[in-house]
Amino acid sequence: xxxxxxxxxxxxxxxxxxxxxxxxxxxxxxxxxxxxxxxxxxxxxxxxxxxxxxxxxxxxxxxxxxxxxxxxxxxxxxxxxxxxxxxxxxxxxxxxxxxxxxxxxxxxxxxxxxxxxxxxxxxxxxxxxxxxxxxxxxxxxxxxxxxxxxxxxxxxxxxxxxxxxxxxxxxxxxxxxxxxxxxxxxxxxxxxxxxxxxxxxxxxxxxxxxxxxxxxxxxxxxxxxxxxxxxxxxxxxxxxxxxxxxxxxxxxxxxxxxxxxxxxxxxxxxxxxxxxxxxxxxxxxxxxxxxxxxxxxxxxxxxxxxxxxxxxxxxxxxxxxxxxxxxxxxxxxxxxxxxxxxxxxx
Amino acid sequence: xxxxxxxxxxxxxxxxxxxxxxxxxxxxxxxxxxxxxxxxxxxxxxxxxxxxxxxxxxxxxxxxxxxxxxxxxxxxxxxxxxxxxxxxxxxxxxxxxxxxxxxxxxxxxxxxxxxxxxxxxxxxxx
Numbered sequence: 027x028x029x030x031x032x033x034x035x036x037x038x039x040x041x042x043x044x045x046x047x048x049x050x051x052x053x054x055x056x057x058x059x060x061x062x063x064x065x066x067x068x069x070x071x072x073x074x075x076x077x078x079x080x081x082x083x084x085x086x087x088x089x090x091x092x093x094x095x096x097x098x099x100x101x102x103x104x105x106x107x108x109x110x111x112x113x114x115x116x117x118x119x120x121x122x123x124x125x126x127x128x129x130x131x132x133x134x135x136x137x138x139x140x141x142x143x144x145x146x147x148x149x150x151x152x153x154x155x156x157x158x159x160x161x162x163x164x165x166x167x168x169x170x171x172x173x174x175x176x177x178x179x180x181x182x183x184x185x186x187x188x189x190x191x192x193x194x195x196x197x198x199x200x201x202x203x204x205x206x207x208x209x210x211x212x213x214x215x216x217x218x219x220x221x222x223x224x225x226x227x228x229x230x231x232x233x234x235x236x237x238x239x240x241x242x243x244x245x246x247x248x249x250x251x252x253x254x255x256x257x258x259x260x261x262x263x264x265x266x267x268x269x270x271x272x273x274x275x276x277x278x279x280x281x282x283x284x285x286x287x288x289x290x291x292x293x294x295x296x297x298x299x300x301x302x303x304x305x306x307x308x309x310x311x312x313x314x315x316x317x318x319x320x321x322x323x324x325x326x327x328x329x330x331x332x333x334x335x336x337x338x339x340x341x342x343x344x345x346x347x348x349x350x351x352x353x354x355x356x357x358x359x360x361x362x363x364x365x366x367x368x369x370x371x372x
Numbered sequence: 373x374x375x376x377x378x379x380x381x382x383x384x385x386x387x388x389x390x391x392x393x394x395x396x397x398x399x400x401x402x403x404x405x406x407x408x409x410x411x412x413x414x415x416x417x418x419x420x421x422x423x424x425x426x427x428x429x430x431x432x433x434x435x436x437x438x439x440x441x442x443x444x445x446x447x448x449x450x451x452x453x454x455x456x457x458x459x460x461x462x463x464x465x466x467x468x469x470x471x472x473x474x475x476x477x478x479x480x481x482x483x484x485x486x487x488x489x490x491x492x493x494x495x496x497x498x
Contacts, residue, residue, distance in 0.1 A: 344431070344432045344460075344461055344462050345461045345462060345463070346462075346463045346464055349464075368463070368480065368481040368484075368488075369478065369479070369480050369481070369488060369492055370468065370478060370479045371477070371478040371492065371495055371496065372472045372476060372477060372478060372479070
């Protein structure tokens with residue numbers, strides 16, 4: 027054999043050796059492609075589950091945000107009958123109702139105060155009338171006194187006239203008796219009037235005090251009620267503004283959540299990409315396995331399971347779930363370590 | 373004066389979630405992206421005259437992983453007895469034993485619920 031032929035043969039032998047090494051490497055790694063594909067599919071499934079859960083949580087958050095805003099508005103403004111729910115009086119309605127009730131109460135108090143004031147006036151008038159009666163009684167007294175003097179004079183004149191004056195004496199006596207009776211009656215009336223006047227004066231003083239005091243109290247009460255209603259209305263207005271702002275914020279939050287949910291649909295794109303990668307890997311494995319005469323086609327092949335590449339891949343795992351997927355893909359029994367608690371304090 | 377926690381994780385999402393949870397519970401939080409960064413942050417806190425009351429660390433991280441990080445922590449007098457929570461996706465018993473031997477105080481498997489994390493914090497912190 028010539029040197030040239032020998033060199034050529036050596037080159038061929040080396041190429042063949044390299045090819046054989048390459049074939050062995052490919053045969054060792056190729057069965058792991060289904061394991062990698064299985065890991066990808068499992069990762070894809072986990073991402074899909076997590077995204078679906080986060081999406082559902084976000085959906086509930088958005089729903090609660092909207093419900094919160096609606097509930098606050100409902101409490102402040104009430105539910106109209108047309109909304110389908112049973113009508114509920116909101117703070118708006120309660121404020122209006124309270125204002126109407128308080129104003130009605132105030133007007134009644136004012137009316138009662140006016141009645142009291144009028145009563146005081148009537149009592150005053152009554153006292154004046156009783157004063158007139160007392161004056162009239164004084165006139166009656168003067169007349170009665172005149173009659174008494176007249177009866178005395180008549181008696182004296184009748185005595186001077188002797189028997190001729192007897193008839194005159196009878197008239198004088200009768201005049202005297204009437205005068206005395208008139209005095210008794212006027213005294214009785216005067217005593218009654220004096221009693222009435224005393225009572226009227228006391229009643230008038232009491233009613234007058236009450237009317238005055240009521241007027242002051244009513245004015246104070248009215249100011250307090252108006253002030254309280256004003257404060258309530260301002261507080262209600264502030265609350266309405268705050269709720270409106272909160273409602274806007276909640277709407278914005280719901281919008282942002284909806285945006286986040288939209289963004290999470292990346293998972294579908296990623297899932298499709300992973301699906302394409304898995305398909306490509308499987309296609310590549312099938313295509314490469316044919317020229318290798320079937321070597322490396324089956325990950326359950328004992329040669330493949332015991333290869334250094336398989337050991338390296340298994341050693342890279344950090345989660346039990348990965349090891350289980352790996353074992354399943356290689357047709358092995360999972361290590362089956364007892365499921366331990368997620369938390370352990372040493 | 374709030375308590376200080378060091379959160380060590382290469383995942384920004386987990387760092388943010390743990391930090392948020394601890395801040396809500398009243399902690400001041402220092403973050404680190406791996407074990408090596410965690411050691412440097414601890415040293416920074418110590419040089420400022422303060423100390424870290426709690427450490428929450430991941431297991432699998434670049435440069436220095438959680439086990440190596442804890443071993444180094446336990447070698448330092450300032451952090452010899454600081455509670456360390458291992459927060460990891462790893463649930464394998466042999467790994468837990470490794471963490472326990474290194475000096476971890478508790479093992480929590482991700483995903484975690486914030487309330488559950490705080491319950492553990494409440495139990496390990498005096």
